[in-house]
Every structure is written in C-alpha cells, then in structure tokens.
Amino acid sequence: MLGWGLVGASTxxxxxxxSAIRAAGGSEVVAVxxxxxxxxxxxxxxxxxxxxxxxxxxxxADSAVDVVYISTTNEKHQAxxxxxxxxxxxxLCEKPLALGVTEAREMVxxxxxxxxxxxxxxxxxxxxxHRTMRRLIGEGAIGRPLAARVFHAVSLPTxxxxxxxxxxxxxxxxxxxxxxxxxxxxxxxxxxxVEEVTALTASQGMAAPGLEDAVMGVMRFGGGxxxxxxxxxTIAHAPTGFEVHGTDGSLLARxxxxxxxxxxxxxxxxxxxxxxxxDSATNLYERSVRLFNAAVRGEGExxxxxxxxxxxxxVALAVRQSAADRRSVAVDYGEVLGR
Ligand code: NDP
Numbered sequence: 001m002l003g004w005g006l007v008g009a010s011t012x013x014x015x016x017x018x019s020a021i022r023a024a025g026g027s028e029v030v031a032v033x034x035x036x037x038x039x040x041x042x043x044x045x046x047x048x049x050x051x052x053x054x055x056x057x058x059x060x061a062d063s064a065v066d067v068v069y070i071s072t073t074n075e076k077h078q079a080x081x082x083x084x085x086x087x088x089x090x091x092l093c094e095k096p097l098a099l100g101v102t103e104a105r106e107m108v109x110x111x112x113x114x115x116x117x118x119x120x121x122x123x124x125x126x127x128x129x130h131r132t133m134r135r136l137i138g139e140g141a142i143g144r145p146l147a148a149r150v151f152h153a154v155s156l157p158t159x160x161x162x163x164x165x166x167x168x169x170x171x172x173x174x175x176x177x178x179x180x181x182x183x184x185x186x187x188x189x190x191x192x193x194v195e196e197v198t199a200l201t202a203s204q205g206m207a208a209p210g211l212e213d214a215v216m217g218v219m220r221f222g223g224g225x226x227x228x229x230x231x232x233x234t235i236a237h238a239p240t241g242f243e244v245h246g247t248d249g250s251l252l253a254r255x256x257x258x259x260x261x262x263x264x265x266x267x268x269x270x271x272x273x274x275x276x277x278x279d280s281a282t283n284l285y286e287r288s289v290r291l292f293n294a295a296v297r298g299e300g301e302x303x304x305x306x307x308x309x310x311x312x313x314x315v316a317l318a319v320r321q322s323a324a325d326r327r328s329v330a331v332d333y334g335e336v337l338g339r
Contacts, residue, residue: 002027002293005065005089007056007080008072009034009043011160012094016259017069017121018047020285026293027067033059056080060087067296070094071121073163074171078103081118085110090117090296092288095184096176096316097309101334104313108306117295119288119302120309122184126287128278129256129263133244134189136251136276141267143248145190148227150182151241152257153214156206156233165207165233173211175201175320176313178231181257183219183315184304186229189244192221194315196330201323204234217319251276259284310334 004021006013009032021027029049034040037054044052053059059068060083067090070080078098084091091111097104097120111118124130137145156164163170164177187193199217207213214232221227225244240257243250249269256263261281266273291303304312314333322329 002066002296003030003064004028004067004069005030005059005062006032006049007059007068007070007084008076009040010071012071013069014043014047016285017071017289018049020283020289021069023283023286024289024293027289030064031059031062056083060084060089065089067092067292069121073167074176075099075169078107081107082110085114085116085118088114088116090292092119092121092292092302093309094121095309096171096180096313097306098313099171099176101310101314101317101332104310105334105336108310111306117292117302118306119292119295120184120304120306120312121285121288122181122304122308122312123259123284123288124181124185124257125188125303126282126284126291127256127261127263128281129253129265130185130189130242132265132276132278133242133251133253134191136267137189137244137246138191141249142244142246142251145223145225145244145246147245148186148190148225149241149243150186150227150229150257151238152178152182153230153232153235153238154178154240155236156213161206165211165213168211173207173320174213174231174233175215175316177233179215179229179319180312180316182229182231184308184312185242185257186219186221186227187308187312187315188304189242190221190223190225190227192223192225193311194219194318194331195222196220196328197315197318197322198328199319199322201320204232206233212323215319215323217322219315
C-alpha cells in the first residue's frame with residue numbers, strides 16, 4: 001500500500017484526487033499539509049484524513065508518506081517538488097509544473113537524481129476519447145494529420161476564480177491554466193511536438209487588468225500539423241471539442257476537454273460520419289493515480305511524465321510570449337539537465 005501525502009489543502013484534491021487515490025487500489029491518503037493550521041485541520045477532518053500538518057517539511061518527514069501529490073498554487077510547485085525529492089518521496093505534481101522551463105527541468109532532474117518518480121497531472125491523457133483518437137491516428141485511420149482544432153473555452157466557476165484571475169505571481173491567467181492542457185493533449189493525441197506558436201490574448205472582463213482570460217492561437221507541429229486553439233474563462237455557452245483533420249478522414253470529438261469521463265468521437269469521411277466505438281469510460285484522475293502507482297512499483301510510466309510536464313509548459317509559455325511580443329515564437333524546451 002502506497003501512502004500518499006497531499007501538499008496543498010486544495011479544491012482539486014477535494015473534488016477529484018482524494019477519491020481517486022482511494023479508488024485506484026494500492027494507495028491511500030495518509031496526510032495533508034496546508035499553510036493555515038486551522039483550515040488544514042478542518043480539511044483533514046472533512047475528508048477523513050488522519051494526519052494534518054501545518055508545514056510541508058513535517059509531511060515530508062513522515063515515513064508513512066511514500067508519494068506526495070502537489071496541488072498548491074503554481075508558484076509553489078518547484079520548491080515543494082525539490083524538497084520532496086530530497087526527502088526521497090515520489091511526486092505527482094499538478095500542472096503547470098512550474099512558472100519557467102528551467103525551473104521545471106530542475107524538478108525533473110532532482111527527482112531523477114533522487115531516484116524517485118515524477119509525473120504531471122495532465123488528466124486529459126487518461127480520457128478514453130483522447131486515447132482512442134491517438135490510437136486511430138497511429139493506425140492511419142485518417143491518413144496524415146494536417147490540422148487540429150481545440151475548443152476549450154469555458155466559464156470559470158466562481159469558486160475557482162481567486163488566484164486564477166487576479167494573481168500573476170501565482171501563475172494565474174488562462175494560458176497556464178488551460179492552454180497548457182491543450183498543448184499536452186495535442187502532443188499526446190498527435191504524438192508530435194510543437195515547434196512554433198502564434199497567439200493573441202485578451203482580458204474580457206473576468207481577469208484583473210493585465211492578466212489574460214481568453215486566448216486564441218495556432219501551433220505548428222514538427223510533422224507539419226497546424227493546430228488552432230481557443231481557451232477562455234469567459235465563455236458560458238460553448239461546447240468543448242477536439243478535432244483532427246487528416247488526408248483520409250477527420251476525427252470530431254465533442255465535450256472532451258473536461259474533468260468528467262464523458263464525450264463522443266465521430267469519424268468523418270467525405271459526407272459520412274460514424275460514431276467511434278469507445279471502451280467504457282473510466283475516471284480520468286483514478287487512471288492517473290493507477291498509472292502513477294504502477295510507475296512507482298517499476299511498472300511503466302505515469303500517464304504524463306515529468307518531461308511531458310516540461311514540454312507542455314514550454315508550449316504554454318511560448319503562447320504567452322507570442323501574445324506579449326505580437327510575433328510568432330519558437331518553443332524553447334530548455335536544456336535537458338543531466339542526472
Ligand atoms: P485552490 O485555490 O483550491 O488551492 C490552492 C491553494 O490555495 C491551496 O493549496 C491552499 O493553500 C489555498 N486555499 C485553497 N482554498 C482556500 C481557502 N478557502 N482559503 C484559504 N486558502 C485556500 O486551487 P485548485 O485546487 O483549483 O488548484 C490547485 C492546483 O491544481 C493548481 O496548480 C492548478 O493548476 C491545478 N489544477 C489542476 C487540475 C487538473 O485537472 N489537472 C484542475 C484544477 C486545478 P494551503 O494548502 O497552503 O492551505
């Protein structure tokens with residue numbers, strides 16, 4: 001049984017990850033650390049977690065903790081990962097891994113150096129819809145992918161608005177919140193890497209002035225695919241979607257850029273559309289934990305590795321740079337640091 005310690009008394013842990021760790025098999029939540037002693041104690045009680053710590057160092061010193069799940073605000077991920085690696089704990093870290101590529105690379109290197117597993121919680125790779133699209137493209141079902149379109153513009157719920165819309169220092173803004181997921185899902189489904197991006201951002205009234213709450217742009221992949229994306233906190237009535245258009249067919253997925261295990265995929269050739277048969281959907285976060293537990297036991301890799309987290313972050317940062325500089329930007333994946 002792997003003991004998981006939560007670093008961050010967060011919403012994502014409460015809504016998804018605590019139940020996922022409990023349901024995945026072979027893992028249990030043994031402790032939680034938060035910065036406010038009163039709040040973390042209340043959180044632990046409400047969630048049925050036995051031990052609450054008011055300092056991360058105390059959780060890292062707990063020998064019952066084998067894995068830490070880091071879901072604090074984004075500016076804290078790096079230091080907490082480095083500390084966890086130094087304490088010999090495996091790390092599943094939330095996205096974005098860090099606020100910069102160099103920092104993210106240091107996290108991966110520290111975990112490699114300490115001999116612990118690091119994964120990034122890009123949940124969308126676990127969706128049966130995206131996994132099926134990746135398989136079909138790999139099998140040549142739509143020929144050579146030429147174009148992709150991702151619609152991931154949502155209405156940010158009130159209870160998530162906080163730092164996402166008013167705190168750039170915490171990694172707020174829609175690009176680090178949502179575009180980073182698009183980048184990861186596109187990289188996964190297309191099995192290709194982004195070379196260059198161009199984007200425009202906007203502040204449409206939800207985020208504080210100077211922080212973007214909407215973005216549209218284009219990514220160019222190494223294999224030549226162009227991918228268009230639209231992410232926002234401000235769109236209340238649009239479905240989400242993911243499309244890939246190839247030389248021999250198109251895959252059209254709807255309602256797939258979400259935390260829920262839902263959505264449909266159609267295969268379209270000419271004017272003919274047929275539903276793609278999907279295996280039964282499983283909880284995305286539960287699969288993330290299951291694969292992470294297996295990786296810790298030496299079986300396979302996390303659904304999204306640390307390297308995936310670095311690369312998807314690098315794309316998101318290039319998107320932000322492009323919008324700031326009003327030009328196309330080549331993605332800087334940074335220098336791979338040695339073990
Ligand atoms: P929250 O705002 O809920 O939590 C972040 C931190 O804020 C917590 O660690 C906590 O600090 C503090 N906090 C939370 N609630 C309160 C409160 N009521 N009063 C005072 N402080 C509070 O963030 P999210 O759960 O939305 O996001 C956390 C991380 O997870 C981010 O990195 C985000 O990008 C990622 N995320 C990933 C998702 C995915 O699907 N992969 C989905 C949603 C988020 P402390 O612990 O120190 O007490």
